[in-house]
Structure formats: C-alpha cells, structure tokens
Amino acid sequence: MSATRLLELWAPPAGYRLASVVATTYHLQADFLEEDLLPLALGLRHTPARGREFRLELERALQDVDVTIYLHPDGYQPGMRRSPRVDLIPVPESSARKLHAKVALLRFVHEQDREVSSQIVRLITGSANLTASGYRNNIEIAVAVDDAPSGAAVNATAVRDAAAWLAEVLPPKTDQARAQQRYMRAVFSARPMDPDRQGMFFLGLPRPGGVLSALGSVPLGEVRTLTAASPFWPTGDGLADVVSRLLSAFGSRPQHVRLIGPARAVEGRLYPEMPPALLQALMREKVDTSIAFAEPQYGCATLSAQADDDEGEYDRSRSARAEFAAWRDLHAKLLLVEGSKASLLAMGSFNFTRRGLGLFDGLSNTEAGLIWRIPAASASKFAPLVVFAGPWQRVEGAPELLVKAPEPIQGESGQQWPKFILSLRASRDGLLIEGDPSSWPERLRVSMRDIRARLVQLERNFDPWQIDRPADPAPMQLTLPLVASWITQENHTELARYPALADLDVTLEWDDQATVLPLVFVEKHEFPVVERAEREDERLLLDWFLGLRPEVESEPDGLAHGIDPDPTASAPEPRDSSGILSYLIRDFVHALPGIRAHLEEGAATETGVRAALLGPRSPAKLAEEILAAFTQPLPGQARKTVVAAAFQLIELRKLVASARLPALPEGKDEALRSNCLARIDAAVDRVVAKLESPLEPALQRYISARREVPHAAA
Missing domain, CATH: 3.30.870 (Endonuclease; Chain A)
Structure with missing residues (x-):
C-alpha cells in the first residue's frame, strides 16, 4: 500500500498544468474542494490562510479551468465561500441511479507544447468522497491512472472506458460539461491505440x-x-x-x-x-x-505522553477511542x-x-x-x-x-432535489428556473441572499419570488430578475455601485418542505475576477493590456462571492494622459502586442478562449469601450475624432482576425472568433457611418480592406 496522500493524486505532472476536472461524488464539502484539492491541482502560491489574496489567485486560475462536479443532492455540504466558476450539479435519483461513484477525470496541458496529443487525462477512482474526512481522516483506498503520451495501453484503456461510462450515465447538460467531453475525445483521438483490458479494467x-x-x-x-x-x-x-x-x-x-x-x-x-x-x-x-x-x-x-492511571480510577469511563x-x-x-x-x-x-x-x-x-x-x-x-x-x-x-450489528442509518440531510425542478441556473441578469408544471406545488417560494449586504455587516435577501402552479402543462422556463428593495429602504444606496450578483445557493420552500440547492452559472466568461465599483473604460483596459496593471494587483475595490473590497488600500488611478488623443492612440498601438499575446498564449479551455475573446477584458469589450468613448466621452476622456476611432476599431479587428487562437475541438475556436468579430464589426459600422462622404481614396481603401488584410504584426 502506497503512503502517498490522496491529495497528492491531484497534483499535476511535472511541466503540466490543470485544464479540466470532471468528477462524481456522493458527499461534497465545498470548502474542501476549493481550499484543499483545487489549490494543489492548480499549483497556487497562496494558502487559504491568506484570505483575500488566496481567493483572488484562485479565481484568476479558474478563469481558464473547467470544473464540473456531479453529486447526490443529499450529499451537498455548502461552504462559506464558493466560486461561481465551479459547476456543482446535483444528480437526483429521478434522472440516474443513486450516484455513489467516486470518479475524477483530470485533464492536464503541457506548459510548452500546445498539441492536443501532448495532453494527459488522469483517472482517479476509489472510495473517498470529496470531503476532508475522505481525503484526510478515513481509511480509504484510491488509485490514479494516466492516459499519457507513450503510456501503457492498459492505463489508457481504463481512462477512456471511464470517460465513456461517465458520458453515458451522466450525459452532459451544460455547455461547459459538453466542452469538457469534446476535449477528452480530442485527446483520445489524437493518440489512437488498441484497447488492453487484460491486467486491469474499469468497471x-x-x-x-x-x-x-x-x-x-x-x-x-x-x-x-x-x-x-x-x-x-x-x-x-x-x-x-x-x-x-x-x-x-x-x-x-x-x-x-x-x-x-x-x-x-x-x-x-x-x-x-x-x-x-x-x-x-x-x-x-x-x-x-x-x-x-x-x-x-x-x-x-x-x-x-499521557500519564498512566495506576489506580484505574478512569478505566470504566474511558472510551476505547481515547x-x-x-x-x-x-x-x-x-x-x-x-x-x-x-x-x-x-x-x-x-x-x-x-x-x-x-x-x-x-x-x-x-x-x-x-x-x-x-x-x-x-x-x-x-x-x-x-x-x-x-x-x-x-x-x-x-x-x-463476535460482532456488533450496524446501527440504523440516519435519515437524509434534507438537501433533496424537488422533482418539479428540472434545472436551476444563474446569469448576470437573474435566476433561471426550468420546471415541470405537472408536479409543481400549489405555491413555491424562492429566496436568495444578496452578497452585497455583508459589506455593511448585514444578512439580506433579494426580494423573494413566489411562483404559483402554472395552468399550462408544458415545461416552464422562468427568468427571475434580481431586485434588492432593501438597499433603498434601509438607506444603503452606496452598495448600488456594485452590480447585483446571484448568490451561489438558492432556497426553495413549498408546502412544509424546504431545501437549499447550488446554482450553476451560465456565461461564466462574462464574470470578472471581481466586480468593481467603477467600470473599466478604454483607458483602464489599455493599461491592463500594456501590463501596467498586472494580474497580481490586488484590485482593492473589487467585490465577488468570496472576495470583499480592501478598505485599507486605494484603487490605482489611470494615467493622466487620457485627455490627450495622441497619447491614447500611441498607447493603443503599443497595447496591440499585449492583446495578441492575451489571445494566443495560455488558454487551455473553451471557457478560457471565450473569456479572452468576449470577456470583461477582451478585444470585444475594448471595442465597445472605444465606441463609448467616441459617442459619449466622459469628463477627462480624450475627444476622439471619427478617423481615430475607426483606426482603432479596424486595427483591433485585423488583429483578432489574424490571431493564432488555441485550437478547440470541433472548430469552436473559429466560432468564438466570429462572435468577437461580430461585436467589433457592430462598433466599426457605427463609427464608419459617421465619416463624411466622399472619403479620401486612401481612407476608402483602408476601410474597405479591413476584412481581408491581416494586421502587420501577424
């Protein structure tokens, strides 16, 4: 029996980094997943004891890592902090046999070699749940097997059989889970082999x-x-x-x-x-x-070191565990x-x-x-x-x-999945519920915490929602907006600077029952590491692409599910050259290599590529801020000419069109590139429409060629 700690099975191989986790468990302890397993797998520098610094590092790392955990609803143990970038998907017994399997499939990418064939898929299976007791305290048994380049066929067969079994018993129902399955299939296809189940096989x-x-x-x-x-x-x-x-x-x-x-x-x-x-x-x-x-x-x-009890005074009362x-x-x-x-x-x-x-x-x-x-x-x-x-x-x-009969198993914890709920998701705009009217209760009450309340040492909820049984028997889809009346009623208007964010869990109450269930966040690429009190305009985005605001900055005014603003620090001020157009255009040109590097380097998942192209710090977002600075400049911003704005947007478009994006399975990288170009084109069209006709021949050729000519830095 190996003395290897179970935690160490999650450590990446030398020269590799984590890109994806798909796991199943009966019990899940959310704190343990984020504060023990993921930091080890991600190679984080900070420990949970570092508080805010740890959460910032974790959230940054998870921007390009897909994590999907399937669990039995009764085994959900919510944590005090949890990232919205981790998908926790309860699997009720109405959709699958009681989920008791402990399987983890980890995909690692090489830090230098971007070829799919160089990636490693690791299978970890055994008896341990994703809990502290499972990985630290209990007597458990587990094994890790790698499907790696030049690895044994028997190992690769076990990993691939596990991936196929998982896709069959738990068909992916989220975009992230489907992308994770696509990636694993791409890795397996890049290394064809003859199956070998002679000495070992997955069951x-x-x-x-x-x-x-x-x-x-x-x-x-x-x-x-x-x-x-x-x-x-x-x-x-x-x-x-x-x-x-x-x-x-x-x-x-x-x-x-x-x-x-x-x-x-x-x-x-x-x-x-x-x-x-x-x-x-x-x-x-x-x-x-x-x-x-x-x-x-x-x-x-x-x-x-404990002294003996010579007189036997305490022998009768001492438990054998003592x-x-x-x-x-x-x-x-x-x-x-x-x-x-x-x-x-x-x-x-x-x-x-x-x-x-x-x-x-x-x-x-x-x-x-x-x-x-x-x-x-x-x-x-x-x-x-x-x-x-x-x-x-x-x-x-x-x-x-000779033996003692097992004691009766205690009842369920109460975190049962209601049969009338088909899915629970959250977006930037609200709570998304899909339900079955045929089993819907007479009245359902839904409540969710407003995380902004903790900034003023309060516990407050968004305005509750009440959903009566619908008359239409067709499957229902509802979007419940996030409304926080308490902010104005209790005169905490300063909190309105931060956007409303759905909490990580939602409470459902009906009849005499209640349950707390985790939410899956959609469009995670739209969520920054932290929500800032002031939006990032063109100037701040350029500074970020120029490397003047590195990733390790503390972003002291940021708020997130596990991160509070730092009251002891002040937010960095943008440079005072914003009002000078020539300086701004110069900085834009200097930022282009940084934008290209942002697109071409590092992304290992579809989520990462999506965030790089379409997220809050992306060419698409920069294009929209360039347009905003042209149409509605804020005080202190450069007064931008139509030619300057057109130049910026066209150069940005050429860069995105020619960037060598990380290849995604089934052409998803090109689909995401097209989405980014569409957002830039929308801004270009609005600016070009402001140009006075007739255009100078050189300017006309420049604008007309924007879709064909690659950027000079390509």
Whole structure:
C-alpha cells in the first residue's frame, strides 16, 4: 500500500498544468474542494490562510479551468465561500441511479507544447468522497491512472472506458460539461491505440450482474480465499440471497471468506461492525469464515505522553477511542479473490450491499472502480492493501457475540432535489428556473441572499419570488430578475455601485418542505475576477493590456462571492494622459502586442478562449469601450475624432482576425472568433457611418480592406 496522500493524486505532472476536472461524488464539502484539492491541482502560491489574496489567485486560475462536479443532492455540504466558476450539479435519483461513484477525470496541458496529443487525462477512482474526512481522516483506498503520451495501453484503456461510462450515465447538460467531453475525445483521438483490458479494467455500474458478474467472467481456477472490506453491509434478517450470489459468482466456491468491518468500541473492547445474519448465512453454507475490524489507529500515533492511571480510577469511563491520538473510520471498499491460477482485486465505491455490488438488476447504484488481475504466483502483491485489518478471528459459535450489528442509518440531510425542478441556473441578469408544471406545488417560494449586504455587516435577501402552479402543462422556463428593495429602504444606496450578483445557493420552500440547492452559472466568461465599483473604460483596459496593471494587483475595490473590497488600500488611478488623443492612440498601438499575446498564449479551455475573446477584458469589450468613448466621452476622456476611432476599431479587428487562437475541438475556436468579430464589426459600422462622404481614396481603401488584410504584426 502506497503512503502517498490522496491529495497528492491531484497534483499535476511535472511541466503540466490543470485544464479540466470532471468528477462524481456522493458527499461534497465545498470548502474542501476549493481550499484543499483545487489549490494543489492548480499549483497556487497562496494558502487559504491568506484570505483575500488566496481567493483572488484562485479565481484568476479558474478563469481558464473547467470544473464540473456531479453529486447526490443529499450529499451537498455548502461552504462559506464558493466560486461561481465551479459547476456543482446535483444528480437526483429521478434522472440516474443513486450516484455513489467516486470518479475524477483530470485533464492536464503541457506548459510548452500546445498539441492536443501532448495532453494527459488522469483517472482517479476509489472510495473517498470529496470531503476532508475522505481525503484526510478515513481509511480509504484510491488509485490514479494516466492516459499519457507513450503510456501503457492498459492505463489508457481504463481512462477512456471511464470517460465513456461517465458520458453515458451522466450525459452532459451544460455547455461547459459538453466542452469538457469534446476535449477528452480530442485527446483520445489524437493518440489512437488498441484497447488492453487484460491486467486491469474499469468497471462502472449499473451493468447486468453487477460487480460479482464482472469478477466471475475472469478465470481464476480454484478459489481459495475471498476477502471483503466495507463500511456498510446488506440489511435484513435473512441474507441467504447475498451469500448465494457471493459463493456462486466465481465458478468455484471460495474455501475461506474473510470480512473486514469498521471498529466499534464497546466497554473498552473493539468489535467488527457487521450484521450477525451475514455470518449466520455463511455458517449455514459451512463456509470457513474469519472476521476482523479495521484498526482505528492505522496511521495514527498513540498518546504515549499521557500519564498512566495506576489506580484505574478512569478505566470504566474511558472510551476505547481515547487510547489514540486520532481514530480513523473505515471507508475503504475492496474485494480480493485469490485463486489457484490468478487473483483479482476490485476497489472503488462498491459497498458490500445489494445496491453497492449491483447484485440484482434494477437495484444497483451508480458505482465505479477498477479491477486488477495478476497471476497466482504474484498474489502477495495485494497483501498490503488489507494491512489495516486487525487480528483475524475465526467465526465459531454465536456470531452476535463476535460482532456488533450496524446501527440504523440516519435519515437524509434534507438537501433533496424537488422533482418539479428540472434545472436551476444563474446569469448576470437573474435566476433561471426550468420546471415541470405537472408536479409543481400549489405555491413555491424562492429566496436568495444578496452578497452585497455583508459589506455593511448585514444578512439580506433579494426580494423573494413566489411562483404559483402554472395552468399550462408544458415545461416552464422562468427568468427571475434580481431586485434588492432593501438597499433603498434601509438607506444603503452606496452598495448600488456594485452590480447585483446571484448568490451561489438558492432556497426553495413549498408546502412544509424546504431545501437549499447550488446554482450553476451560465456565461461564466462574462464574470470578472471581481466586480468593481467603477467600470473599466478604454483607458483602464489599455493599461491592463500594456501590463501596467498586472494580474497580481490586488484590485482593492473589487467585490465577488468570496472576495470583499480592501478598505485599507486605494484603487490605482489611470494615467493622466487620457485627455490627450495622441497619447491614447500611441498607447493603443503599443497595447496591440499585449492583446495578441492575451489571445494566443495560455488558454487551455473553451471557457478560457471565450473569456479572452468576449470577456470583461477582451478585444470585444475594448471595442465597445472605444465606441463609448467616441459617442459619449466622459469628463477627462480624450475627444476622439471619427478617423481615430475607426483606426482603432479596424486595427483591433485585423488583429483578432489574424490571431493564432488555441485550437478547440470541433472548430469552436473559429466560432468564438466570429462572435468577437461580430461585436467589433457592430462598433466599426457605427463609427464608419459617421465619416463624411466622399472619403479620401486612401481612407476608402483602408476601410474597405479591413476584412481581408491581416494586421502587420501577424
């Protein structure tokens, strides 16, 4: 068993950087994702303890990284801070089998080589949820496999099978998720190979026969030992159905069954936690069975510095957990089958339950993992995987004296997905809801926090929305505008300087029920790292492209979901040459190489290219600010002539038309370029219309050739 921390599986290979994450989990702890996993994967310099500096660095990095996390609605744990650039997509059981799989597909791009064939797609799968307990505290099992240039075909096959399974069980429904799938397919197509599933293969449920059927299809010879570790077990008083499937799955009945369960401390003694009925069913089949608990101190230090209690004063009241500096709960799930010809290991999210193993068609969860096959002579290589097992005890006599029955599972957390909601999204303008009128409640109340309220140490919401059951049975689509009456009612008009932003979660209340659900933000390229109190005009944009306002600046007046303005700092002032037209045009010309570099260098995702071309700091936005400075100049701005404005816009158009954009799958880069050119052309047409006729021949040729002649710097 490797001592590698699970967190380190997310670290990029040397010379690579993260571009995309598509992951599934049952439980999600939003804070852990953003403050532990993503900073490691992105190679951030600042730690969460740096507060505002950390959030700024994280948001800048996420401008060119696509992150999509699929989770079960009941497993959502909202964090105090969360980025709108991370898509959290609950998967209700009405749209897929219960999502329990723990799969992550990470795409890394080479820092120097921009060819698709040089990229790496990594599969991480195992038992750990995307939570702090999963990655830091529990006893877990996980593996990372890379589909890399010149890599082994068996590894590439597992990664590609996982990507295909994910696209099948969770078809992408957002633009970002579809783009992520396109990119992975492009990487796989750039490195064709013959599939190899001999020594290892990916297994995803649901599938006919479940895990045991997949294992039973591999010839093992005479099965000697079957070892299972699981934190959860099948329920019910009669478990003969489970034992029957287990013993008949491999063509040869296992001679010895070993079961590892969580440790339960009772009166100073540790017991395995598993159902006595399971052991009774094995005994009726006359199967030699041994049990063990997962050592709770595995990987922990004992409290050796604690003084002994010579008189035994506290022995009776001391919990067995108090003997250890920490207590690790078992959450690993594995099946190890040792035969005379070969051994098999199945590890992943498969609990030893009917649904977890997919024992009966129609009852399976959505699960995933990897299967290994090695020759019998090498079976000892699997032994370290169960090193966390405590002393083995043979099952004889009354099983209820040897184990402790699992306690009843607690009820759901309440974060259930309402069946009448088809999707919840947010844009810059409001909240977007798609719903099913046939199951819509009599009245739905929707509320959302206004994050601007925290600037005045208040908790306030936007004006609530109330949606009655529609009469039309057709699927409904609603856009709910963001209105904050409290700002004027409570005389906090200074907050109106910042645009209204949808919060990261929305609260739904109907009948006697309520739930809090995450929102997916659309058109994320339109969101700057921070919303500023004053808009960025032409002068400020030129300074940014000139490198006079580098990315590491603090932007002290900025507000975002996880970022507050810095009251101790002042915003940088634009240079005082704004009122001199010749200086402004000179700076524009000097900024052109910076604009080209902004388009050509670095973007690794469709979101990144979209932001570079169409975002708040893009040629499209600069064109609109040039037009605004010409038509409605602000005090202190240069009084721009029509020829100067036309020159700027035409040169900007030529640059965008000739820039070597990062290639996107299926020609998406050219589609985005066309969108950018359309916005620039709209500004050009308005300016050219102001030119007095007839035009000088040289000017006429210059304007007429704007769509054909590339920029001189190309």
